């Protein structure tokens with residue numbers, strides 16, 4: 001039996017009755033853009049995050065773009081981003097015309113190193129984008145304190161962190177505005193593209209509601225040059241079903257992570273993920289490091305175990321940023337992570353026997 005990286009069909013199977021009923025409800029309603037289903041999900045997800053507002057949008061990248069636009073960030077502005085992140089965090093900054101200002105991670109947590117942020121600031125810096133990478137909250141207390149000290153907005157890229165928490169509460173409630181993705185593989189995943197912004201800022205929520213819908217509050221009155229990025233009611237209905245199961249499904253991930261942490265501690269050369277002080281990961285990914293990563297990945301593959309690399313090419317070395325002046329060696333910690341990280345299977349439907357097999361196979365590796 002092969003072990004898949006993530007089993008999305010099993011997620012559907014577990015909730016099939018509820019999901020099919022939700023789908024039927026939307027289809028029978030005759031209402032397919034915005035409306036009650038969106039409003040209900042927005043209320044429920046805001047409550048879940050402990051945030052005052054949630055605004056449903058088309059996807060996670062748009063959520064980040066709309067937060068930056070909502071704060072008037074654009075050409076001539078700089079935004080601090082983690083050097084080590086999925087490229088979407090950078091692309092949101094570039095899309096609004098601002099410039100990403102990359103900061104190296106703390107190698108222990110893989111998240112942006114707060115102690116390196118102040119050195120990177122420029123007179124044009126307007127915001128810090130913190131990413132809760134792999135489901136582990138960034139060190140938000142320190143980051144928010146730096147933001148306050150310098151008059152900067154603090155944006156959370158919470159695309160991998162539904163239900164993760166730190167001293168300040170749940171993600172989505174730890175900065176000025178948070179972008180969530182409900183891409184199917186995320187901890188709270190839709191059955192297609194979907195995203196949301198969570199915020200306690202009344203004005204930001206209002207601006208994003210207008211921006212996501214052609215800059216319009218009332219039909220054919222376009223106040224600003226908005227876009228079309230509305231959460232789909234069908235996806236909202238599915239997300240309402242899955243939100244009720246999110247804590248339980250995150251607990252299943254936690255159980256697997258604990259098992260990995262206990263039983264892989266003595267594998268030679270294998271470095272296990274470590275959460276920052278006071279941070280509660282939602283274990284979107286379980287990312288280990290190994291100096292002979294490619295050989296380890298091959299060994300697992302031969303045992304029928306699927307793994308992935310998050311991420312093999314850091315944004316500053318990607319084609320998208322060729323010509324921006326960055327080169328190999330600019331962010332050595334990030335580059336070292338890209339060369340050594342490996343994501344083991346984890347998810348709410350990964351069987352205990354599969355976890356045992358993965359652990360066994362890692363112990364057998366002597367590459």
Ligand SMILES: *Cc1c(COP(=O)(O)O)cnc(C)c1O
Pocket residue numbers: 059060061062085086088089131157159160180181182183193194195
């Ligand atoms: C998935 C993801 C996004 C983008 O979400 P989409 O819904 O795919 O647009 C942004 N940032 C991070 C860190 C992500 O993992």
